[in-house]
Amino acid sequence: LDNPNLKVVLITGCSSGIGLRIAVMLAKDEQKRYHVIATMRDLKRKDKLVEAAGDAYGKTLSLAVLDVCSDESVKQCIDGIKDRHVDILINNAGIGLVGPLESIPIEEMKKVFETNFFGVIRMIKEVMPDMKKRRGGHIIVVSSVMGLQGVVFNDVYAASKFAMEGFCESLAVQLLKFNVTLSMIEPGPVHTEFEAKMIQDVRQKEYPGADPDTIHYFKNVYLPSSVDIFEVLGQTPDDIARVSTVHCVTLGPSLCLKSTCIICEFVFSPVGL
Ligand SMILES: NC(=O)C1=CN([C@@H]2O[C@H](COP(=O)(O)OP(=O)(O)OC[C@H]3O[C@@H](n4cnc5c(N)ncnc54)[C@H](OP(=O)(O)O)[C@@H]3O)[C@@H](O)[C@H]2O)C=CC1
Numbered sequence: 001l002d003n004p005n006l007k008v009v010l011i012t013g014c015s016s017g018i019g020l021r022i023a024v025m026l027a028k029d030e031q032k033r034y035h036v037i038a039t040m041r042d043l044k045r046k047d048k049l050v051e052a053a054g055d056a057y058g059k060t061l062s063l064a065v066l067d068v069c070s071d072e073s074v075k076q077c078i079d080g081i082k083d084r085h086v087d088i089l090i091n092n093a094g095i096g097l098v099g100p101l102e103s104i105p106i107e108e109m110k111k112v113f114e115t116n117f118f119g120v121i122r123m124i125k126e127v128m129p130d131m132k133k134r135r136g137g138h139i140i141v142v143s144s145v146m147g148l149q150g151v152v153f154n155d156v157y158a159a160s161k162f163a164m165e166g167f168c169e170s171l172a173v174q175l176l177k178f179n180v181t182l183s184m185i186e187p188g189p190v191h192t193e194f195e196a197k198m199i200q201d202v203r204q205k206e207y208p209g210a211d212p213d214t215i216h217y218f219k220n221v222y223l224p225s226s227v228d229i230f231e232v233l234g235q236t237p238d239d240i241a242r243v244s245t246v247h248c249v250t251l252g253p254s255l256c257l258k259s260t261c262i263i264c265e266f267v268f269s270p271v272g273l
């Protein structure tokens, strides 16, 4: 893990889904170009990653604790890296939130922004100054198609990703002056725990405060359509990992990269429920 020729890649949210697959794909890079620091907020959830990494674990992949919602955790993690040197930062950690707005407590909405928006900013603030000093570095943000187009009943989640898009579009321009590139990946639906968590969440909730028509629209019209859309258009986390790998290798990547064009055709055409 001490090979100075390897690019140091730090990824957030590697206990499952897209983060896990990006970590494994980069750690198993045939040309052995990367030393991956796969982070997660709770190391008790490391088993799936360790198993998928196989021989790469302990060689080109190491683990670290990192909660993107905690200043202290972020600082401790970066301080623990040799010379605080991160070549590529992949901001992947994120949470979803779906349902009628009336029934969602503000605290739950704040948690979405704290993770998806301020979590990314917290990470960037910690590594960007060193990247600027070194005149080199790459920051990747896993945004979403919902950072480009709102989707019914995903109001707050979409807002958190839209906020991220505005932030990145602005910051990317300044960073170019320092040879630091910033890019976003905008996936459509991906089969991960994200989808399972959403379904489980919906089963548990009663939606207090929402009127019967809205609950009907959400449960009997939106949800079945959403399940169908995941079935028809859903990508695998490996599809997204491949796009991310291209981002890591390319020297002058574009600011935005859609993982699938099909979903964009869907969301940009005037379809109603
Ligand atoms: N799945 C989809 O359809 C799409 C997902 N995305 C985005 O992709 C990203 C990854 O999601 P995906 O892999 O699908 O979902 P998963 O739920 O499988 O993975 C999310 C990861 O984020 C971690 N995480 C959540 N909160 C924190 C936190 N405070 N600090 C550190 N890690 C945290 C989770 O860790 P823990 O195990 O501790 O909960 C988990 O490892 C997200 O940003 C999501 O918005 C974008 C488009 C589509």
Ligand SMILES: CC1=C(/C=C/C(C)=C/C=C/C(C)=C/C=O)C(C)(C)CCC1
Binding pocket: 143, 144, 145, 146, 151, 152, 187, 188, 189, 190, 222, 225, 226, 229, 230, 266, 267, 271, 272, 273
């Ligand atoms: C129901 C419905 C839609 C739903 C899209 C969905 C469910 C997209 C999910 C995207 C995800 C999960 C992104 C994560 O970041 C469309 C296509 C807008 C068309 C109108 C009907």
